[in-house]
Amino acid sequence: EVQLVESGGGLVQPGGSLRLSCAASGFTFSSYWMQWVRQAPGKGLVWVSHSNSDGSSISYADSVKGRFTISRDNAKSTLYLQMNSLRAEDTAVYYCARGRYYNGFDPWGQGTLVTVSS
Amino acid sequence: QSALTQPASVSGSPGQSVTISCTGTSSDVGGYNYVSWYQQHPGKAPKLMIYEVSNRPSGVSNRFSGSKSGNTASLTISGLQAEDEADYYCSSYTSSSSNVFGTGTKVTVL
Numbered sequence A: 001e002v003q004l005v006e007s008g009g010g011l012v013q014p015g016g017s018l019r020l021s022c023a024a025s026g027f028t029f030s031s032y033w034m035q036w037v038r039q040a041p042g043k044g045l046v047w048v049s050h051s052n053s054d055g056s057s058i059s060y061a062d063s064v065k066g067r068f069t070i071s072r073d074n075a076k077s078t079l080y081l082q083m084n085s086l087r088a089e090d091t092a093v094y095y096c097a098r099g100r101y102y103n104g105f106d107p108w109g110q111g112t113l114v115t116v117s118s
Numbered sequence B: 001q002s003a004l005t006q007p008a009s010v011s012g013s014p015g016q017s018v019t020i021s022c023t024g025t026s027s028d029v030g031g032y033n034y035v036s037w038y039q040q041h042p043g044k045a046p047k048l049m050i051y052e053v054s055n056r057p058s059g060v061s062n063r064f065s066g067s068k069s070g071n072t073a074s075l076t077i078s079g080l081q082a083e084d085e086a087d088y089y090c091s092s093y094t095s096s097s098s099n100v101f102g103t104g105t106k107v108t109v110l
Helices: none
Strands: A003-007 A010-012 A018-025 A034-039 A045-051 A058-060 A068-073 A078-083 A092-098 A112-116 B009-012 B018-023 B035-040 B047-050 B064-069 B072-077 B086-093 B099-101 B105-109
Touching: A003 A092, A018 A034, A018 A092, A018 A112, A034 A078, A045 A068, A045 A078, A045 B086, A045 B099, A058 A068, A078 A092, B009 B018, B018 B086, B018 B105, B035 B064, B047 B064, B072 B086
Parallel strands: A010 A112, B009 B105
Antiparallel strands: A003 A018, A018 A078, A034 A045, A034 A092, A045 A058, A068 A078, A092 A112, B018 B072, B035 B047, B035 B086, B064 B072, B086 B099, B086 B105
């Protein structure tokens, strides 16, 4: 069964850092693009970042550029999101998802909640 | 990148059809056939329903169909059922080599 499991969320103070992980199983992780998408409480989906299959092509939303870093360890089938200089507006459930734009993002993990508050 | 524009809500009775629009620009929806649609039930992760404008992943009901004209994409749900009540989001590739989601539409089954 294809599965994505996020972890690493929690409560952090403004200006702090957090690293999210997304453990993949049931497919050849190293062959797939991966995405991070977030959803603030009661709000819509917002794309955050993508990585191609070997990490050589990466992109970020303007709102996180320079503060967030996406990376992957294909040997461990794990995707990461390093989040620095966190702000209150970064509070959201963070989802990882498999796929590229032309074939959609599928599946998605269950999400991990990040709360930025003092 | 501004979010794609969707109606906040649509509703229909069981068995009816509803259509959700998704309006962007020539830099996203209008420029590429890389429009996807996602269904999200409360407290759950999104689920892919349509990709590349009109393709359904395996396992998705054929009551769901997608189309595009110019800068506007559409998702139609035919034969509306109670389990279709959820939030729906469109998504598009952009000229910035990134992705943008729609504002989301709540579908209510009356």
